[in-house]
Amino acid sequence: MPFKPPGNCPVCDEHVPRGLVSCPQCGSCARSGWNDEIGADGLDLPEDPSEFDYDEFVRREFGGGEGAVAKGLSFWQWVGIILVGIMVLMMLMSAGR
Numbered sequence: 001m002p003f004k005p006p007g008n009c010p011v012c013d014e015h016v017p018r019g020l021v022s023c024p025q026c027g028s029c030a031r032s033g034w035n036d037e038i039g040a041d042g043l044d045l046p047e048d049p050s051e052f053d054y055d056e057f058v059r060r061e062f063g064g065g066e067g068a069v070a071k072g073l074s075f076w077q078w079v080g081i082i083l084v085g086i087m088v089l090m091m092l093m094s095a096g097r
């Protein structure tokens, strides 16, 4: 059965505090199934899945400077613009008949 912090790591028996998703000692985590097979194979899993490159991903996708289409506009602003566009289109279409 899956291990869930807080508790002792099933791999190295180090205490894993509440809130952590991976063992601070051996780095095994829920993704590796809390067993030593994957961890020992050195698959180079990220230590903490919740930290997984999210900031870098966002920076690369949205904040990157060159070619950043969405810069200055939030997701919901884009949704609003698109919705207004669709409504205008529908009004035009119904008026044309």
Ligand SMILES: [Zn+2]
Pocket (backbone or CB within 6 Å): 009, 010, 011, 012, 013, 014, 023, 024, 025, 026, 027, 028
């Ligand atoms: Zn451990």
